[in-house]
Amino acid sequence: MTDTWRNKALCRQYDPEIFFPFTGDAELPKRVCGSCPVRERCLRYALDTGQRYGVWGGLTEDERRQLPHPSRPDPAVSDTFEAHIAELMDRGITPGESAAYLMRPEPEVRRIRDRIQKRRSRARSEGVG
Numbered sequence: 001m002t003d004t005w006r007n008k009a010l011c012r013q014y015d016p017e018i019f020f021p022f023t024g025d026a027e028l029p030k031r032v033c034g035s036c037p038v039r040e041r042c043l044r045y046a047l048d049t050g051q052r053y054g055v056w057g058g059l060t061e062d063e064r065r066q067l068p069h070p071s072r073p074d075p076a077v078s079d080t081f082e083a084h085i086a087e088l089m090d091r092g093i094t095p096g097e098s099a100a101y102l103m104r105p106e107p108e109v110r111r112i113r114d115r116i117q118k119r120r121s122r123a124r125s126e127g128v129g
Contacts, residue, residue, distance in 0.1 A: 005045075010036040020054040033058035040100030047101060057100060066091060067101060085112050 006012070010032050011019055019029045033039050033055060043057020046064060053061055068087060081102075088098040095113055099106035 005038045005041045008038045009042060019056075026055050026060050029055040030058050030060075040096050040106070043097055043100040044103065057097065059097065067093065082112055082116065085109060086116050089113055089116065 011029070014029075014032060018032075021029065033042070036042070036058075039057050041057075043059060043064075045051075046056030046059075047067070051061075051064075056064070059067075068084065068091075084102070085098060088101070093101070095110045096106055098113075099109040102109065
């Protein structure tokens, strides 16, 4: 694995200790991650390697634990893939974080999320669900 993505990480400009807050105050590291160009790659790395501590890709260890099991659904099974994205949406996971987790392009995840939201909106307006 190449670590070139790490060279682009904004966290390199900060004391590493802030990304491992013992007090539970993760506001600053999450703010740094929020504008980092490699945030999704960092989150994917944390999930792939089982990082148990610290803020990675903008998520704390507790937030990463709330993500579904790391077994990735087969995108060829579109209903299952769409259901997985819906589950991530319901958990409040952002499109970028979902894309990193699923290892899919963010525009693809956004399109599917839009389709899910439209379907849900239509069902609500028709009084279904």
